[in-house]
Amino acid sequence: MSQAALKPALLVLEDGRAFAGTSYGATGETFGEAVFTTGMTGYQETLTDPSYHRQIVTQTAPHIGNTGVNDEDDESQKIWVAGYVVRDPARVPSNWRAKRSLDDQLKGQGIVGISGIDTRALTRHLRERGAMRAGISTEILDAEQLLKKVLEQPPMAGADLAAEVTAPEAYVVPAEGERRFTVVALDLGIKSMTPKRMSERGIEVHVLPATATLEEVLAHNPDGIFMSNGPGDPETTEHPTELLKALLAQNKPYFGICFGNQVFGRALGLGTFKLKYGHRGINQPVLDRATGKVEITSQNHGFAVDAPIEEKVETPYGTAEVSHVSLNDNVVEGLRLTGQDGRVLAFSVQYHPEAAAGPHDSAYLFDRFVDLMAASSERAGS
Numbered sequence: 001m002s003q004a005a006l007k008p009a010l011l012v013l014e015d016g017r018a019f020a021g022t023s024y025g026a027t028g029e030t031f032g033e034a035v036f037t038t039g040m041t042g043y044q045e046t047l048t049d050p051s052y053h054r055q056i057v058t059q060t061a062p063h064i065g066n067t068g069v070n071d072e073d074d075e076s077q078k079i080w081v082a083g084y085v086v087r088d089p090a091r092v093p094s095n096w097r098a099k100r101s102l103d104d105q106l107k108g109q110g111i112v113g114i115s116g117i118d119t120r121a122l123t124r125h126l127r128e129r130g131a132m133r134a135g136i137s138t139e140i141l142d143a144e145q146l147l148k149k150v151l152e153q154p155p156m157a158g159a160d161l162a163a164e165v166t167a168p169e170a171y172v173v174p175a176e177g178e179r180r181f182t183v184v185a186l187d188l189g190i191k192s193m194t195p196k197r198m199s200e201r202g203i204e205v206h207v208l209p210a211t212a213t214l215e216e217v218l219a220h221n222p223d224g225i226f227m228s229n230g231p232g233d234p235e236t237t238e239h240p241t242e243l244l245k246a247l248l249a250q251n252k253p254y255f256g257i258c259f260g261n262q263v264f265g266r267a268l269g270l271g272t273f274k275l276k277y278g279h280r281g282i283n284q285p286v287l288d289r290a291t292g293k294v295e296i297t298s299q300n301h302g303f304a305v306d307a308p309i310e311e312k313v314e315t316p317y318g319t320a321e322v323s324h325v326s327l328n329d330n331v332v333e334g335l336r337l338t339g340q341d342g343r344v345l346a347f348s349v350q351y352h353p354e355a356a357a358g359p360h361d362s363a364y365l366f367d368r369f370v371d372l373m374a375a376s377s378e379r380a381g382s
């Protein structure tokens, strides 16, 4: 970064805590919910994950931007974070795929950031007090003045954001090789790696906007239904929840990721709640309760499903249970629905088996979805 680019910037949290630093990316001002992610790599995927819409993301890894930005790793069409906080941006990106620097990419897309602040102190503050509204400005450098604007912003609890991130039109991701199954994926903020992971397994994926109706879903004669990750409060997912209930009543195999896990929980009659500061990073340990295996997973969520971990819950569609839990704090990380004969009918996880930049411990879940559809179509055929 040249000396000329060193412009002061200010970050203010809604409880009044302020951090003075240096402008990074675009100048101006921005507001959102301040959260932190512990991923030490994958910043390009993080920035372009639609689930981060309306959030100011702090990277706990101190040195960010080292490998620049390439044209292959975006998870969607653009950067979604509302603002970006890094300790020490790389001055010279170095990677054979890099097309430009992260600073230029942020500037090009108008993303306001701040660097040179004590991101460890900020993270500890958010961990103790919880995720909260915040603002970054290069124009208002007076904390009290910026705080007034922060307090005018809407909170994340109650935010209905799917309409702001979903694809305007349906599109198809063809199966790689021979087509084995057709899946309808409801786009609540889908990341491009998700249909890719399905397509690699012979699935043709019809990605539909979040407002798709039951008729529109069934028109594709899907072998399975998928609901994606996405931003906002799961309490606002009335339409996808009702849609999923109707599809479960028709015994459609279902797989959900993250927001899709929360929608599944709600369709099964469970509640959701806001976590204090959420789980964001690529080193989150999860226990598969059936096998006793531990997976290291990628996560990005601020809400969770409220379900009894040791008990089974009877629902109109079958028996629901918690399949996976977080080993850090026992939060529900996966749900499973089984029929009377114990067969799995539908399942979902709160974490990201499609994870780019990894880890890939949980990629087997896509194979499980394939097996679920294969078993279901065998039964229908017999």
Ligand SMILES: NC(=O)CC[C@H](N)C(=O)O
Residues within 6 Å of the ligand: 051, 228, 229, 230, 231, 232, 233, 234, 257, 258, 259, 260, 300, 301, 302, 303, 304
């Ligand atoms: N990545 C996601 O799908 C996040 C889901 C939801 N917005 C949450 O924060 O919990």
